[in-house]
Amino acid sequence: MPVPQNLNIVPFVSVENMMDLVLATGVETFLKELAVYIEEDFRRWESFDKRPRVASHSPDGVIELMPTSDGRLYGFKYVNGHPKNTRTGRQTVTAFGVLSDVDSGYPVLLTEMTILTALRTAATSAVAAKYLAPRNARTMALIGNGAQSEFQALAFKALLGVEQLRLYDIDRAASERCARNLSPLGLQIAVCASAEEAVEGAEIITTATADKQNATILTDNMIGPGVHINAVGGDCPGKTELHRDILLRSDIFVEYPPQTRIEGEIQQLAPDHAVTELWQVISGELIGRREAQQITLFDSVGFATEDFSALRYVRDKLAASDHFEKLDLLADPDEPRDLFGMLLRRQALISAV
Amino acid sequence: MPVPQNLNIVPFVSVENMMDLVLATGVETFLKELAVYIEEDFRRWESFDKRPRVASHSPDGVIELMPTSDGRLYGFKYVNGHPKNTRTGRQTVTAFGVLSDVDSGYPVLLTEMTILTALRTAATSAVAAKYLAPRNARTMALIGNGAQSEFQALAFKALLGVEQLRLYDIDRAASERCARNLSPLGLQIAVCASAEEAVEGAEIITTATADKQNATILTDNMIGPGVHINAVGGDCPGKTELHRDILLRSDIFVEYPPQTRIEGEIQQLAPDHAVTELWQVISGELIGRREAQQITLFDSVGFATEDFSALRYVRDKLAASDHFEKLDLLADPDEPRDLFGMLLRRQALISAV
Numbered sequence: 001m002p003v004p005q006n007l008n009i010v011p012f013v014s015v016e017n018m019m020d021l022v023l024a025t026g027v028e029t030f031l032k033e034l035a036v037y038i039e040e041d042f043r044r045w046e047s048f049d050k051r052p053r054v055a056s057h058s059p060d061g062v063i064e065l066m067p068t069s070d071g072r073l074y075g076f077k078y079v080n081g082h083p084k085n086t087r088t089g090r091q092t093v094t095a096f097g098v099l100s101d102v103d104s105g106y107p108v109l110l111t112e113m114t115i116l117t118a119l120r121t122a123a124t125s126a127v128a129a130k131y132l133a134p135r136n137a138r139t140m141a142l143i144g145n146g147a148q149s150e151f152q153a154l155a156f157k158a159l160l161g162v163e164q165l166r167l168y169d170i171d172r173a174a175s176e177r178c179a180r181n182l183s184p185l186g187l188q189i190a191v192c193a194s195a196e197e198a199v200e201g202a203e204i205i206t207t208a209t210a211d212k213q214n215a216t217i218l219t220d221n222m223i224g225p226g227v228h229i230n231a232v233g234g235d236c237p238g239k240t241e242l243h244r245d246i247l248l249r250s251d252i253f254v255e256y257p258p259q260t261r262i263e264g265e266i267q268q269l270a271p272d273h274a275v276t277e278l279w280q281v282i283s284g285e286l287i288g289r290r291e292a293q294q295i296t297l298f299d300s301v302g303f304a305t306e307d308f309s310a311l312r313y314v315r316d317k318l319a320a321s322d323h324f325e326k327l328d329l330l331a332d333p334d335e336p337r338d339l340f341g342m343l344l345r346r347q348a349l350i351s352a353v
Numbered sequence: 354m355p356v357p358q359n360l361n362i363v364p365f366v367s368v369e370n371m372m373d374l375v376l377a378t379g380v381e382t383f384l385k386e387l388a389v390y391i392e393e394d395f396r397r398w399e400s401f402d403k404r405p406r407v408a409s410h411s412p413d414g415v416i417e418l419m420p421t422s423d424g425r426l427y428g429f430k431y432v433n434g435h436p437k438n439t440r441t442g443r444q445t446v447t448a449f450g451v452l453s454d455v456d457s458g459y460p461v462l463l464t465e466m467t468i469l470t471a472l473r474t475a476a477t478s479a480v481a482a483k484y485l486a487p488r489n490a491r492t493m494a495l496i497g498n499g500a501q502s503e504f505q506a507l508a509f510k511a512l513l514g515v516e517q518l519r520l521y522d523i524d525r526a527a528s529e530r531c532a533r534n535l536s537p538l539g540l541q542i543a544v545c546a547s548a549e550e551a552v553e554g555a556e557i558i559t560t561a562t563a564d565k566q567n568a569t570i571l572t573d574n575m576i577g578p579g580v581h582i583n584a585v586g587g588d589c590p591g592k593t594e595l596h597r598d599i600l601l602r603s604d605i606f607v608e609y610p611p612q613t614r615i616e617g618e619i620q621q622l623a624p625d626h627a628v629t630e631l632w633q634v635i636s637g638e639l640i641g642r643r644e645a646q647q648i649t650l651f652d653s654v655g656f657a658t659e660d661f662s663a664l665r666y667v668r669d670k671l672a673a674s675d676h677f678e679k680l681d682l683l684a685d686p687d688e689p690r691d692l693f694g695m696l697l698r699r700q701a702l703i704s705a706v
Contacts, residue, residue, distance in 0.1 A: 007443055008368055014681035015361055019699040027696065054407050056422050058455045063427050065418050069409050074416050078429070078451065080458020086689040090360055090457055094683045098431065102411045104443055105433025114684035118692055147686075150693035174690055181693050328367035330447045331467035333500075336439040337527055339471055340503035340534050343380070346372040 008332035013111035013314060017323040021314070022115065024323070028158035031151075035123040035159055037309040042127070045279035047071065048305050052259040055236075060084050062236055068304035074100040075308040077113055081236060083210050092147065092210050093117065099311040109315045110327060113307065118148055120310040121302055122155035124255075125230045129160055129204060131281045131288035132253060132296040133228035137203035138163045143195050143217055144209035144233055144241075145169035145178040152206050152232065153182055160204075164188045168198035196222055207241045208232040214268075220245035225293040232300050236263050242297075244268045250297035253278050253288065255306075264299040275299070361685035366464035366667060370676040374667070375468065377676070381511035384504075388476040388512055390662040395480070398632035400424065401658050405612040408589075413437050415589055421657035427453040428661040430466055434589060436563050444500065445563050446470065452664040462668045463680060466660065471501055473663040474655055475508035477608075478583045482513055482557060484634045484641035485606060485649040486581035490556035491516045496548050496570055497562035497586055497594075498522035498531040505559050505585065506535055513557075517541045521551035549575055560594045562586040567621075573598035578646040585653050589616050595650075597621045603650035606631050606641065608659075617652040628652070 013021065022030050041048070047070050054065040061082030068075060079095035086092060095113035100106060129137075140162045142149055146169070156162040165187050167175040175191045183189055192198040199205055199222050207217050210233060220243050223229070229250065233241045242265050252275045254260040261271055278298070281288040289296055318324050333342035366374065375383050394401070400423050407418040414435030421428060432448035439445060448466035453459060482490075493515045495502055499522070509515035518540050520528040525544070532542045545551040552558055552575050560570050563586060573596050576582070582603065586594045595618050605628045607613040614624060631651070634641040642649055671677050686695035 012680075015684045016681055016699075019696055020703070022696060023700050023703065049409060051407075054404075054418065054420060056402055056420060056427055056455075058422075058424065060456060061458050063420075063422075063453060063455070063458050065407065065420055065429060067407060067409060067416075067418055069411075069416075071411065074409055076418060076431070078460070080453070082456075082458045085457055088457070089689060090459060091684060091686075091689050091692070094459060096460075096682055100416060100433070102409075102416070103413060103435075104438055104441070105414050105416050105435045106443060106447060107431070107449075112682055112684065115692065115696070146690045147692035177688075177691055177694065181691075181697060327365075328369055329449055329465055331368045331444060331465065333444075335530075336442060336444050337499045338530055338534075339444070339468065339500035341530065343372055343375060343468070344534060346369075347376050350373070350376065 008328050008330045009326045010107045010110050010329040011318055011324040012327040013324050015112045015115065017325070018112050018115050021317060021321060021323040022119070025317070027154055031119060031123050031126070031155045031158045034119060034310060034313050035127050037313040038120065038124055038306055039127050039282055041305050041309045042279045042282040045283065050256055050304070052262060053304065066304040066307055068308050069102060072102055073312065074102050075311045077304070077307040079113070079117065097307055097311050099315055106330065109311060110329065111311065111314055116310050116314065117307070118151045120306050121148060121232065122151035124306050125152055125206065125232060125298065125300060126155035126159035128253060128278055128298040128300070129156065129228055129230060132298060133160065134203045134226055134289070134292065137228070139166065139202045140204040140206055141166045141168070141198040141202035143168045143198055143205070143207045145174040146208065146210050148208045148232060149178045150181050152208060153187060154185065156204065157187060162204065166190050166192055166198040166200070166202055168192045168195050204228045204230060206230040206232060209241055214238060214240045216243045217241040218246055219243045223249070223295060225295065227295055229295070229297045230300065231265050231297060237267060240265050240268055247297065250295040251276065252297045252299055253281065254299050255301065255303040259303060260299055260301050263301040266299055361681050361683045362679045363460045363463050363682040364671055364677045365680040366677050368465045368468065370678070371465050371468050374670060374674060374676040375472070378670070380507055384472060384476050384479070384508045384511045387472060387663060387666050388480050390666040391473065391477055391659055392480050392635055394658050394662045395632045395635040398636065403609055403657070405615060406657065419657040419660055421661050422455060425455055426665065427455050428664045430657070430660040432466070432470065446500070450660055450664050452668055459683065462664060463682065464664065464667055469663050469667065470660070471504045473659050474501060474585065475504035477659050478505055478559065478585060478651065478653060479508035479512035481606060481631055481651040481653070482509065482581055482583060485651060486513065487556045487579055487642070487645065490581070492519065492555045493557040493559055494519045494551040494555035496521045496551055496558070496560045498527040499561065499563050501561045501585060502531045503534050505561060506540060507538065509557065510540060515557065519543050519545050519551040519553070519555055521545045521548050557581045557583060559583040560586050562594055567591060567593045569596045570594040571599055572596045576602070576648060578648065580648055582648070582650045583653065584618050584650060590620060593618050593621055600650065603648040604629065605650045605652055606634065607652050608654065608656040612656060613652055613654050616654040619652055
């Protein structure tokens with residue numbers, strides 16, 4: 001077998017290259033293509049090695065590792081969540097990820113995932129809504145207009161045909177920024193003065209707030225029959241967005257129950273409260289929305305397989321792109337067992353200069 | 354508070370820069386300085402958030418994530434173990450790691466760790482031997498002469514004053530390579546024809562073989578009284594190096610029992626077999642070697658805190674070094690909540706060119 005060349009090199013997608021890759025593809029096309037990978041992986045859910053994320057909590061936030069594997073590829077994401085970060089000009093959430101070949105254990109991709117996570121979270125929400133939202137929904141309330149908001153809006157536009165957005169944020173400037181960013185992109189936008197106003201006439205309600213606490217962004221009286229709730233912001237212990245009564249009236253769909261029971265809205269419910277796994281709906285085993293009056297709730301917390309799908313998608317995109325650098329990440333001695341000899345040869349090289 | 358600049362940048366130590374950093378420091382000095390960090394962190398063992406490594410096993414190997422935190426810094430290592438890799442010119446073990454600031458969740462260092470792991474494993478072995486090996490040991494048998502061997506030899510030379518090495522490997526060429534690499538560095542070396550010959554007169558026996566199976570590198574009759582065994586190679590389920598009878602005669606010291614019981618030599622013993630935690634010896638709570646006739650065994654599997662120490666050491670070294678690159682890893686929008694706006698501004702920039 002010929003020895004492959006440049007075994008030390010791992011392709012690396014920087015933030016700048018990720019932006020250029022997304023822009024060259026087009027944001028909506030990127031979201032649609034990514035959604036195909038996410039759906040594909042949900043459909044073969046049972047082939048994944050799954051576990052709750054590995055979290056390290058501290059007073060101000062959390063650092064998490066999210067690994068998974070389908071037996072051929074292995075992926076993990078590093079992601080932090082620090083709501084106070086914005087005070088020092090930092091992101092609440094930053095992330096990077098790695099995709100590896102299971103046969104050799106060698107990484108095949110290292111990429112920024114702050115932008116990619118925003119895209120995959122939005123694409124996953126839209127994939128879930130395809131199966132759960134009322135048919136032909138055209139109006140979405142979007143409550144919490146932070147870093148995730150435009151991506152959610154564009155994913156629902158691209159995948160479901162949402163045309164009208166009703167924005168609300170406790171910080172009106174955030175809603176105005178979101179409206180300004182999205183207006184040129186073909187969405188009709190209303191900036192609302194309250195969450196109550198935002199949900200008026202909305203068939204889909206997306207919540208994407210960021211406080212690390214139990215909040216009540218939606219109260220029970222705000223939720224009419226037939227609505228689909230896409231709850232994105234409640235995603236760690238002690239951080240929820242919906243009043244418990246809403247959960248009791250909803251059919252609840254989750255990614256991976258052992259993780260969602262810890263992190264999702266359903267941490268407010270009994271540990272055996274019935275939920276449906278999203279993959280069973282996507283694979284056709286179970287039905288998502290059965291009737292027009294039903295309230296459906298996607299209790300999204302983000303799962304490792306979605307990052308895996310995103311890593312897989314980016315890896316495939318790089319095959320026809322130059323939006324990456326080559327990173328000298330892996331020691332590659334001429335003779336594999338001679339790691340120390342590599343140092344000696346480097347020394348000889350330096351001495352010779 | 355002034356907003357820090359270049360929040361997108363994470364210092365990155367490539368393989369080449371790691372080699373240059375090690376060479377500029379000197380291998381033995383590097384090992385000694387690193388050992389100080391390792392000892393320091395073992396001494397404050399109780400301040401660490403500890404868990405067994407997060408392993409993903411496949412037929413030919415394993416991919417692992419090893420996170421830990423002391424509440425101020427968070428570190429993790431990605432490491433694979435694939436014994437068959439050498440057939441395709443790849444390393445059995447490759448690794449990279451990240452150190453992060455717990456307060457913000459932002460990474461402060463990304464580094465290759467293939468070379469660094471070899472160094473930290475060797476430094477940890479030597480730290481353990483400082484407390485466990487017979488006083489004034491000068492001769493070490495080194496069985497298994499793969500990528501780890503020279504690092505072990507130099508760590509024991511630098512930290513314990515070992516002068517004589519007795520090498521054995523089933524592949525004699527490996528022993529000869531090891532001898533060739535080490536001879537100029539001030540060690541007296543004998544290449545031996547068998548493990549039995551290698552252990553003759555050795556006060557310390559280091560085993561560092563790589564087969565993923567239960568092997569018997571050392572049998573009971575080879576181990577005389579007073580010896581210190583440094584068992585490095587047995588480090589995953591189904592992979593051991595020592596005959597069980599040796600374990601029954603030894604006082605066994607381990608890093609983190611919940612992990613060692615799964616991965617170490619002691620997987621051959623009852624789950625409640627008495628072992629001593631190395632940190633208790635290093636912190637002075639318990640005594641390591643009590644008497645000359647005692648057989649001590651360091652059942653080393655490698656633990657996350659050692660990688661943490663290594664990451665911390667490298668981060669500190671970089672303060673007075675230019676052996677790193679600046680990686681554009683983290684999205685850093687001008688306004689933290691405006692991640693999408695960053696894409697829009699990038700688009701405007703590209704369009705203007």
